[in-house]
Amino acid sequence: MKKTIMLAVLAALIFSCGTPKTVQESRKVIKGYWSLDEITYSESGTFNIQLLSDTSKECFENSNWRFIPNNNTGTYEITNGNCPTGTRYFIFDIQEMDPTTGLYDFLLKPTDEKKKSADGKGFRLRLAKLNNNSMQWEQTVSLEGQPFTIYMNFSKLAE
Template sequence: MKKFLILAVVVGFIASCGVPKTVIQSKKVIKGTWTLSNISYSDSGSFNTVLLNDVSKECFENSAWRFVPNNNSGIYSINDVACATGDRNFIFTIQELDADTGYYDFLLKPTDAKGKSETNAGFRLRLTQLSDSNMQWEQTVNAGESPVTISMNFDKTIE
């Protein structure tokens, strides 16, 4: 009986540490290719932003993103010829934020082609919408004395 109780406690502990079912489902939905179709701000005005320490909002719009959830990696491609074009590698993690709202923390870290990061710095975004055809990330940043929310809207590419 004592062995059974210990086994039950161990199994319960392992199950409680597992990846939430909603995160697993989100990884299935995010898999594939997406287009970053639109970037908007919560406030009106002119903002000179560099997203993900890479390029401007204008360069990111219409960029192609590929997510490979089985190894939490991906590539995004900047296609605008007026920008520094090319592929950028990243790793990502989806972490459950609030089961009541369904929002998640989306962690993205730029890397090289081998998955190594030069600075080990990443970005925390909120995954506020995810369906089979649309995804939205939000990031709140300070613009002067007031916070501004940047919304990044993605459309799934039919393959």
């Protein structure tokens, strides 16, 4: 009887420490090909911002993204001929919901083709919206000492 109770407690502990169901479902939904259609800001005006330590808003808009959740990797391709075109690689992680905002943390770390990071930098974004057709990321940075939010709006192309 004691062994049965101990096994039940151990099993409950193991299952409770796993990835939350909502995060698992998010990984299923994010899988596939996406287009980064539009980038907007919380403030009006013209801003010269380099996103993800890579390139400008104009270069990122209409870029093509692929998410492979079984190994938490992906790629994005800049296709605008006026920009530094080509495929970029990253690893990502969807983390548990932040109870204060109700949003999920989304971590993205640029890498090379072999999944190695050149500088160890990564980016913490908020996964504000995710469904079978669209996704929105939010990144809050500081502009002149005030919070400034960048909104990145994606649409799903295919799985």
